[in-house]
Amino acid sequence: MSKNKILGAILGFCVGDALGVPVEFKSREELKKEPVTDMIGYGTYNQPPGTWSDDTSLTLCLVESLCNGLDLEDIGERFVRWYYDSYWTPYNKTFDVGNTTKEAIIKISKGVSPEQAGLDDEHSNGNGSLMRVLPLAFYLKNFKDEEKYNVIYKISSITHKHSRSILACSIYVEYAINLLKGYSKKEAYKNMKENIINFYSNTVFRNEFDSYNRILEHDIARLKKEEIKSSGYVVDTLEAVFWCFLNRDGYKEIVLTAVNLGNDTDTIAAITGGLAGIYYGIEAIPKKWIDAVARKKDIIKLAEKFSDSLNINNI
Template identity: 50%
Template sequence: MNLLEKIRGGIIGVAVGDALGVPYEFLSRDEMKERPVKDMVGYGSHNQPPGTWSDDSSLTFCLMEGLLEGYNTKNIADKFIAWYDESYWTAHGNVFDIGVTTRQSIFYMKKGHTPEICGGMDEYSNGNGSLMRILPLIYFIKNTENIDERYQMIKDISSLTHAHLRSVIACFIYVEYAIELLNNSNKIDAYQITKNRVNTYLKTKGLNPKELGFYFDILESDIHSIGEDRISGSGYVVNSLKASLWCFINTDNYKDAVIKAVNFGEDTDTTAAITGGLAGLHYGLDAIPKAWRDKIAKYNQIEDLIFRFYKSLENETQNKTI
């Protein structure tokens, strides 16, 4: 697959996973066992028609648009504000789902604070609100060879809404793994390489060992080998990252990966969006069921944004070689 197809797979993968999970959000794992997801439906928890994506995809699209003219966190923050205030990049013209930490961060952005310090910094601000939208950054920084530069950019983009180290680490692991997947067709090999790189790097930064300990199952153990009973679909960022990696690595196609994610219950749309980004990037757009893609709200507008994003990356690369 060329880069455009990998962008299409990843971004549409986020939106489809998101829309698949929207009707089931807040249902428990036991409730999902009684009525497991098998296809894309509508209504349910948020009373939205089939193919409706939530804040996960909205903020993913806003991040993409904010990166069209280069790396500028103020531009990205302005897109987030437009989403919240004007329903910009919403599926049907209304914001029906937003996390507390994200809402508070946008309040600070509107006050004119430096975007990178608007995110929640306390331990209780570790929902999955930055992890769910981080995927576009991988395409933007994939050729940045200096890991310090990559880490700082990931940190800044997470910190727009979620500035606590735990959320930053989750985004760093996810982005580094996704970058590796761009170049490595074996997802287990890519995972082992990522583990080694992330471990080596984070241990040089003198971070609080307690924070690294939260990611033991990913960085020290093998996430795909742990029991399903230890995977949670909650909105806590550590659980979301664990669940998405577990679902992606333990399946061999897009459909099964996102269905597993939704069937964990709780934060179904976000777990499936995060999983779907990896699976779509890895397997490609054609691996995402066409019947699901055909239901996605504003599909043509999303494809147009993807193409504009791709062209901006192409131009950036050309400018660097001149």
Template identity: 50%
Template sequence: MLPSKAKMIVKRDYFKDILFGVAVGDALGVPVEFKSRQEILKKPVTDMIGYGTYGMPPGTWSDDSSLTFCLADALADGYDLQKIADNFVKWRYKNFWTARGEVFDVGMATQQAIERIAKGARPDLAGGFDSHSNGNGSLMRILPLLFYIKDKPIKDRFTIVKEVSSVTHGHIRSAIAWFYYLEFARKLLSGGDLLEVYNQLKTDVTGYLNTTTIVRSEVEIFDSLLKQDIYTLNIDEIKSSGYVLHTLEASIWCLLNTSSYSEAVLKAVNLGEDTDTTAAVTGGLAALKYGFETIPEKWLIMLSRKKDIDDLAQRLAVKY
């Protein structure tokens, strides 16, 4: 029998952290998606609500979580790009991994890529490769890939990230955003302090990108993260549109200007515009930092398909 004062060491379940962290943030943002920051400011989101933009009950998550779960579902059986792509098609046309049996939100670039896959396109060539194809539709679903790449060399991590991004978003800018996000998440696995992680990435990510043939102008687009201190910016300088860079910047800004999971995701939602994606992307990292146990129970109770998400986390735990 343990001494009365002995502390039990609780093993972190990073799989639950990620899946529930993304889904809860997503569900918080769904009811107010597309509302402006000024409009939300009149009645800030402080809790899990429902209906609103899509008329969905509280706890309903959107395509952000659906595609995250589709990726995780494929990875639970190993890395197979075709299976990942096929899962996206099953989601879009057969309601696979939907919150309530229907697809009610899908980005244009993602829709076009899935149509190409359904017609037989190679997964790594399905996404758009032009500079206008840099919405946040690949960033929002990427986090489960962390478990597959975390122990690989940095060059391999970038190559795989670019490959998976290209299923829906093939431009190098989207790949860099994914890469930065997953490198941030990877360091959080080691329990790093948020500010220390942020500053370390300035060296690590910049150092790696400088070894590649990526044009400098694309790397310079990320200067707010790689050269500056984004957390010092005023909220008016943070954008929250569906552009991948805006979503990445907003999520890191929210994370570095809060001290808990709930604070981080609510700050993300209240930025307005693409509220579900900003909160989902923020929520994944915030849950890695603070743990599944810190997500308010009242939010988890309302979350759609909670048992299925838990089962998926267990499948990932067995594999990785």
């Protein structure tokens, strides 16, 4: 597994997150007047430039756990340490925690198994599991479909167990895997749609196809910006990610487009930045943005450890 791809994906994700943190919850109209064009600080959470949020924290917890293979109990334990002890946070302070994620982690801390902890009601379809599943693209790249989608199901379900959230994670990871295999953006999009529809058509997930109609049945890239919402609802988030990635070129342009959509800026820019990091490589991410990232050396060290573990296990 190419170390460059893993570094590009993880740093691309972190940088997108950090770009979005200072303007989270700002409206598209506000950002149209004062767009984000560079790494800035303070703003919404009054954090220095390069500060990433829960998106990156939970992604790094997953990366670290996967270095030793797939172990749901271990992942759940790391999530609990993040929430209560600020593990894998930029400055030993946990902030910006989604309600569904929080409720599930509290359940795990009280002894509920990670497999049973996730919330499965329709109102628990924020982007909290979608924002942390990118590492699975590397881990599952050569898995057979049934095993691959079963793992995605389990990882999402630690916090988000509703089929809509799980399907979003599957769509995203499947697309990222196609990029890793060297397909162009459009080829990867076509392949992803075929794979998802073929695999899930005869399952209960078929009921959620309508929610993702604009991604799976149509070409999301053809929509106008005004038709794209950038909220924390998992469907809106996934649509925004694909729209930005398919309509823009180059890491910088893609993530800045994502941030300037407004609202859930950090998560959408992070998820989009992960794809852009895979596709364009670490060289495409502005060096000054990487240098600004909090705990940059720790993140690079972890990404390299993850790369080594995948090569050793021939995954």
